[in-house]
Amino acid sequence: MNYIERTLEKVIREVSQEYPVVLVTGPRQVGKTTLLLKMMEGTSRNYVTLDDLSDRNLAKNDPELFLQLHKPPILIDEVQYAPELFTYIKIHVDKNHRAGDFWLTGSQIFKLMHGVQESLAGRVAVLSMTSLSQGEICGEKVEPFRIDLDCLTTRISERKHADTEEIYQRIFRGSMPAVANGVTSNSQIFYSSYLSTYLERDIKELSTTIDSLKFYNFLTSVAARCSQMLNVADIARDADLDQKQVKSWLSILETLGIIFYLHSYSNNLLKRLVKTPKLYFYDTGLVCYLTKWSNAATLANGAMNGAILENYVVSEIRKTYLNNGIEPYMYYYRDKDFKEIDIVLEHDGLLNPIEIKKSSNPGSEIIKNFSLLDRASVKRSKGAVICTKTDLSAIDRENYIVPIWLI
Structure with a gap:
């Protein structure tokens, strides 16, 4: 499979130097995870997907323990499945003040945005990813x-x-x-x-x-x-x-x-x-x-x-x-x-x-x-x-x- 370079890469790199949380939203199968995994290559960033039911259940029922096990810098995929994480991400961000600690992806844009606006206002750069131009x-x-x-x-x-x-x-x-x-x-x-x-x-x-x-x-x-x-x-x-x-x-x-x-x-x-x-x-x-x-x-x-x-x-x-x-x-x-x-x-x-x-x-x-x-x-x-x-x-x-x- 040939990787197609995305214009959004440059924007993600820029905002990751300024914001502790970067959220990439967009429909299924447009390449959100592929893009971010490609950008992670050669770095110490961890990866976890909430498509995995055991990780999803932990994130929903004990988000504090989830973040202790999956330490930043991290990419959390399909984060809309556990909006309970947002409050604990906010606590971590306010304590550590490190740019780029959290990369998040989500497929349910407005439902997801509601949780982000409540918990991460001023701390998150929200980017929309579409299918290829x-x-x-x-x-x-x-x-x-x-x-x-x-x-x-x-x-x-x-x-x-x-x-x-x-x-x-x-x-x-x-x-x-x-x-x-x-x-x-x-x-x-x-x-x-x-x-x-x-x-x-x-x-x-x-x-x-x-x-x-x-x-x-x-x-x-x-x-x-x-x-x-x-x-x-x-x-x-x-x-x-x-x-x-x-x-x-x-x-x-x-x-x-x-x-x-x-x-x-x-x-x-x-x-x-x-x-x-x-x-x-x-x-x-x-x-x-x-x-x-x-x-x-x-x-x-x-x-x-x-x-x-x-x-x-x-x-x-x-x-x-x-x-x-x-x-x-x-x-x-x-x-x-x-x-x-x-x-x-x-x-x-x-x-x-x-x-x-x-x-x-x-x-x-x-x-x-x-x-x-x-x-x-x-x-x-x-x-x-x-x-x-x-x-x-x-x-x-x-x-x-x-x-x-x-x-």
Whole structure:
């Protein structure tokens, strides 16, 4: 198995020099443990996983003894199984004041965060780890994506060009390490196993009343609506569930790092904006499996090609930030006149409007809605159309045409 270097390595090394506790959260099988074990090589750091039931029981029932047996510096894997540890980690941290003593991983993000916030406020650096970005898969340097000509031209020399066919191959394969590094050659078999083992186990950990078949039908219904505004009623109807159940299960998917939302951009000077979020998956390979596409070529010509392409672009941009330890300020724009901008990226007091198109030759009419942001109190800056064009280009001086492989 070839180890794929992760952008988050640098961030973990940096925060381990400053914080006594470093917590890496993210879905199952995205490589959290593999990354930290790789970074531990040649060091004196100990390792224990709470997937081991005897260690888990000790951590829950006698956390003080657990930490006496498993001394820092240590990596504690799947720490969400024993939130009782947090108080004793806090006691150790306050007594010893050593940076980097505890590395923790967890797969249940928000449930886990609640315990961390109560016990370790100010003592922990919390980092989110996603599945691989396309830059990481290609072995390239990954910086946060920005609509800046200097940044974009620098990326050209560092990135592997990809045509439309290759982009849809990437979308279909997905971005889980086991598929990307060749351990599993058939992505469909991987996702089938992923759902029936890791995901089903974690779902039942969060809610013991879940019926596996009903949850699978629900998940399929959600995947079919990727890149769309959230419509709980439609999902409930398709999955034969009540809306309260759908909201609860969506919360579980978000907790496990399977889905995320883009919220509508809001500004006190912009009126008549919708407030419903849009729903996306971190990994498009899972979407393709759930919506039953047999190969990349069929997907590229199918009814969902635009929605899954948008999902891929939004998730790839988000990954470039999270994998650098930065929470992105990403939104979408839609008003009650149905005028929409796919992404509004906010940073440093500027707004970058972004449209996503499958076209390889987008026209200037695509950017007509960008001017709607001129009424906001935050200044509109450069815009972009992200599409399947193979080379970096421009519509005009203020709006670039960016190929998807350049994210």
